[in-house]
Amino acid sequence: MPLKRRQIAWRAAQDLADGAYVNLGIGLPTLVSDFLPADREIVLHSENGVLGVGPAPGDNEVDWDLINAGKQPITLVTGGSYVHHTDSFLIIRGGHLDLALLGAFEVSEKGDLANWTTDDPGFPPGVGGAMDLAVGAKEIRVLVEHTTRAGAPRIRRQCGYPLTAAAVVRRIYTDLAVIDVTAAGLVVRELVDDLDFPALQAKTEATLRQAPDMKALRAPPV
């Protein structure tokens, strides 16, 4: 069974290291905050100047002065702090974040990331903090559905959509697999149970290799 969106987020959360400073992009990556491992202290950064993003507030606790990059109300964890925008992007661009988990339209076999515009003429483009994050964090990982709704592969030889940054993605979490971007190409570390490797390759434009110790990709029902 392919993972559901929340399960992709759960899987990505399992790899977060104790003590890591992490930025979660809007969309699918934002769900990761629901699954932070309880035994680790992980500090979530939000581009609009929040270090220490906490869980969503209860209905009576919403404070519209405290929001995340997706403009939704959040809370601050004990120990959290605020910075202004220029310092927030200094944190992003200056290599102070250990990791950014980002969404994508497409990822290439070289780790190129396309996640800011599809060039739809009816749709004004918006870049937000995507380009700053993509070149600034120490490591970039992407959470993405393996194919579009129409079944077109999102993991490609080259991105068809305009790039956000070239050769930055190190790991890709999809509903079907966990894939590392390596100097030797794309290596599948984990694959869902009821799909064999050739079937995964058929849903992927770029050439995949199977890790010698490839594991099953499983997530609890979350």
Added chain:
Amino acid sequence: MIDKRVRSLAEAVAGIPDGAVVLCAGFGGAGLPNALCEAVIEQGARNLTIVANNAGTGRTGLAALLAAGRVKRIICSFPRSSGSVVFEELYATGRIELELVPQGIISERMRCAAAGLGGFYSPVSVGTRLADGKEHREIDGRMYVLEKPLKGDVALLAADRGDRWGNLTYRKSARNFNPTMAMAASLSIAQVRRLVEVGEIDPEMVITPGIFVDRLVEVPG
């Protein structure tokens, strides 16, 4: 005596010239100078260039200023968000120019202007369409593009507390672009939720010192 307080929104925005570059603070719904934006409609300035992270939502604040036809150009990182109906209509019908700039580059360009610098080299956008036409330079093995300072004629700000010297505090993520924009404009105008006496704000809590602020007006809420 220093007294930067003004009694009305009309007084706060008086004298903004046609064609001004107006830095407009806020991110999402937080830290937006909505009352000042709406006062500019009344004030009458036209052909404005707005610098803002988002292009306004609903029909209030910046969106109202756009709807009034006063803005010819917007420099923005993320113009489209849920409710950005006014901007989308203007954009679709070619009635507003959009310059798209990555979010951290907008704020760093303004900081650069505030600091009296001539520009900076940034790795952001290298290898993408947004680097087209920019000077490229390799420094210590990494490629950068030259980004130029972005100075405002006017900054419209929203703060929590302010005193007659212009010292400002903010609440939580409503701080966002406000401190940088306050420093980067020739005329910085703040709406504050509460005016307090000089000395009431603990000096350790002042985020924008009064040297960067020219006028402030109380707008509760």
